[in-house]
Amino acid sequence: MLIDHRTYVCRPGTIKLHLALYEKTGFEVQSKHLGQPLLYAGTETGDPNSYVHIWVYDSAADRAEKRKALQADPAWADYLKQSRDAGYLVSQQNKLLVPVDFAPKPITADRPG
Template sequence: MIVDMRIYTVKPGRVGDFVAFYKEYGWPLQQKYLGRCLGWYTGLEGELNQVVHLWAYDSQADRESRRAVMNRDPAWQDYLRRLGEGGLLLNTQNRFLAPTDFSPMP
């Protein structure tokens, strides 16, 4: 198993707008294609204006396959276009994590 941790840095004061936009347009598509969401979080302290979400996959190949299918969906392409036009995001980071042998499994 791997976990894809994605960190979005959003323009100051716009985290709520980003979350609302994603919830309406991105969330249904990612649930359909990606499967196991481990959580969606907003920062309370430390680095502000960030949104973090975690997705579990059986392997890197599983992740790549699921994302490739999602990327072919015209609704996903429309979501990405509209997100870009909205100018909410400043930066996106991805980190891939592997659980230790004693980690609870989702």
């Protein structure tokens, strides 16, 4: 199992605009290729201009295959162009995580609890 933890930071005052754009033009196409995220959340403490989303993959190869299909989708390219043109995002940080053996695995649609 591979967990892709992503943190994005928006320009102050634009996070709601950015998330509305993603909801309208990005979420459906991304979910079509990657499946449903484990988590998509705004921050309650810390930087109020940031949000996190977490995706779960079977392996690095599974992630690479799904992300390649996503990148090839014209609808995703359109979303990325709209996001770039809007200029809401300031930074992005990705962390690829592997669960330790003794901890419970995340519950997802593919991995019921």
